[in-house]
Structures are given as C-alpha cells and as structure tokens.
Amino acid sequence: MKDKHLIEKCLETEPIFKGRLLDIHRDRVRLPNDSESTREYTRHPGAVAMVPLLPDGRIMLIRQFRYPVRKVMIELPAGKLDPGEDYLTTAPRELEEEIGYRAGEFILLGEIDPCVGYSDEHMWICLARDLTATTNNLDRDEFLEALPVSLPEAVRMATDGTITDVKTIIGILWAERYLSRKAR
C-alpha cells in the first residue's frame, strides 16, 4: 500500500462534545509503527467562500468580529454547507445573506483544508461575478460591515499583514492570478 509508512488507522472513535458548532471526537489510532496514540478533532460540514467581483471591478470584503480571536477581521463572505449540500447550492445563499448580491456565475478557484491538525473542515473558494444587488439577510447573531476594495488594494492587504484570515488571503491571491491570466 502506498504511504503505509505514513497512514494512521482508526481503532475506535469516542464522541466527546456536540454543541451548536463543534462536534468533538477523540479517536484511538494505530500508528505506522504499529504503536497506538489518540487524535482529537472536530467534525465540520464544510464551507464555501466567495470572492465577489463587483460591477465596478472592486471586490467586496466584509469586516466582522470573530469571538475566538477577539478581533474584527477582514474576510471574504463565506458560509457553512447544510448537511449533504453541494457548495454551489450554499454559495448563492450565503452571498445574498451576507452582502446582498446575486451572482450570474460562480467559478471555482480552488479548495483548502484550513485546519488539518484538529478539524476535517474542507472549503471551496469561488470567484462570484456578474453581480446584481438585492438585499442582505443576516442570521440573528451575525453582524458585519461591507468593505469594497480594488483588487490591487486587496492584494496589498493580503500581503502586508492587514488581512490574517486564511481563506481571504488565499482567495485574493488566487483571484489575482486567475484574473491576470484571463487578461493576457
């Protein structure tokens, strides 16, 4: 078997805590050298983030408070998948909920695993374009502020320390590559 010297096998999984968001498990695993260890992690339904390209060429970022880090972060709009949902169903719903736009087209820029040490979260990142304004419709415990910026300004923010959120740094840098390739 390929990668036998790296792969760990599940021997037993123990549910530890299931809350509104977190679904913590502790598994007993067989290591590649046949000894045993434990792995702790949360299960996650997956998520999608959008790089919304406005009609005037700017991209729409948002500012929102993130309680775990106790900071207002600059981010791409994003949302979790409902159980069994495809990211292309989630994307238009979350885009409209968070920033009040509909997109004519979603283009997959790539996929990321944000937290491989302790979460199975997988995230799709899309360029959202041909946008038309509707109205946003936030969840009752969600508060955010729109922050439209030009693409060069977004790239500067993704490389000078202004933005530290990973999906946002990656989404902006991937969008820049995608759009500059298209422009050639």
Next chain:
Amino acid sequence: MKDKHLIEKCLETEPIFKGRLLDIHRDRVRLPNDSESTREYTRHPGAVAMVPLLPDGRIMLIRQFRYPVRKVMIELPAGKLDPGEDYLTTAPRELEEEIGYRAGEFILLGEIDPCVGYSDEHMWICLARDLTATTNNLDRDEFLEALPVSLPEAVRMATDGTITDVKTIIGILWAERYLSRKAR
C-alpha cells in the same frame, strides 16, 4: 467605541473539554444588539511554520498523514509554541526536529489566523535560510517524508490544487513575492 456595532463581549466562559491537544470552551456572549448567544471554540498555544530554503535553491516541503482529514498532506514544516514561548524560539527547534536542518536566519513573512470560526490559533510564517544539515528527531507519534521542490514547482502546487493546506499555500506565495522583490 470603534466597532461597537460589531464587537461581542464575554459574559461567562465554561470549560468543556481539555485533552492532549484541544481545550474546548463554550462562552455566553453579549451581541452588539444587546441580545445573548453562545460561542464554542478551542484555545491554542500558537504555532510557527517555516519555508526552508535549501542551499540548492529548492524549498523543503514534507508529506504527512493528517488524521482529521484522513489524507497525506503536502505541508511546510511547522510546530506549536510551548507555553509562553516566542515563535523565534520554536522555529529552530521544530525545523531541526522535523527536517534535520539548522537555519542561519529566520525572516518573518507574515502572520495568519487559520481558524477564526472556532479557534484562537495564531501562526507566524518565516522564511528559513542559510540552512545546514544536522539530523531530524521526530516526536514518537510523528511520521513524515521530505519532499524538496523548486520554488516554481511549489508555486504551481500551491495554485493547481496539489496543496490544500493553508499555511503551506500562503507561505509559498508570500515567499515567492519576498524573493522576487529581493531579486529585482
């Protein structure tokens, strides 16, 4: 107060689970509109990732199995800070433990928050250069394989879907910008 319309305040914190890795809390919070909600998250000691620039100009990636996502991932070497430790103390220790190199210089490329939805993890990303080989010394439950690649190859892998780990995508794209600016 700036951002009063966004900031959430802690009313009470409840420790839920403390394991080998995870330290789960559920907090009762006051929302900007004065209603209440709960937030679940893990506390994390922080981490540092290194982009190791080998004497031949390649960068040293590693392949390692990540149990939560059940995949062999291509990553930068990285490690967690010991309590109270500065990332510049962690970086040389983890670099030598994981890939068996000492660096003459660590240059901070930037900082990320990998998982703002449910973790306070903060990560520093450094370029490690002037490398000299020693011997690696992995933790007893750590298994990995070295994967040296050229910088253009690493950039390709960080943009074509081969690499999905966030610190690795960002570290490679930041290192490329830093080194191409230097080269001008």
